[in-house]
Amino acid sequence: MKLETITNQPVIETERFDLRPVRRSDMGLIEHYASDERVARMTTAIPHPLPPGSTEAFVIRSMAEDRDEDVWVMDATRDGGPELIGVISLKRLDRNQSEVGYWVAPIYWNTGIASMAVEALVQANPQDNTTMFASVFQDNPASARVLTHCGFQYLGDAETYSVARDANVATWTYSRKL
Template sequence: MEPIINQPVIETARFDLRPLRRSDKGLIELFAGDPRVALSTSSIPHPLPPGAIDAFITRSLAIPRVEDVWAMDGLKTGGAEVMGLISLTHLDRGQSEVGYWVAPAYWNSHLASEAVQALVAANPQGNQAMFASVFHDNPASAKVLTNAGFVYLGDAETYCLARDAAVPTWTYSRKL
């Protein structure tokens, strides 16, 4: 049996944002193992070490946890059960950090924009603000954030596991 997770399903017209399931492991490994996905995130190593996705799913199902993770599940409109992931990492003072990735097969389909906008509208953690950072070499992801009402705050650097380097980022915030 899978544990009951206290995070909501967030519906959009094309897909649902739903908590992860252990059965998502195969698709997450497939997509997160793609270097194009790993290189666009700070936290996915490349190549994926054995057990990395199992550990990630276990953390996402834990209570308590520091990060709520949703799968972009397109089954209701004929899409894949996992087309990408989106998360909110709990910060202090009623704030969270948004993170997301989309499988390359769904790039340029506005899936990330729709997911971020749905998560902001639902505000499942009751945040006062959300933050996000994107790598300078990923302007499409920056556009996702500005389309969802995020405002540019400034430049920074974030360590990227797949690149084994600090990477320049743009940081954005959205007051709720």
């Protein structure tokens, strides 16, 4: 499979970086950051340690025409930064709804990157959603602040499985009507 670009997913500009579709050349930086236990432990799906081939499989899934999730890279090259400082996604749900997921490279934590990316994605609303949802682990209050800062409302507590932790983890769930 030789996919290089995604044609049905827009580039979304922010003040400091662009959200652009994933490309094969992102594999190295995705693997570098996703291999960091601090990143993996705050996600549901990134294993730690990261198995060989998992980054390539993620990129191929992210570029597939029949994917159920649109994935963007936070690319700071326009502002003189690196090609990848984080990843954000919208997973399609039923009834014009999506679930937002994101992670930011640890070196960029507490710099406003996540809030800017989430807000840009909400404002662009590339899947024409009526509602977006997001969940964060309860031991990650910084991600909860990102969501509330971007207008998401608290819905309730739940739990979900984290591959990196090999355990169910308590979550807070949020939604934003568009």
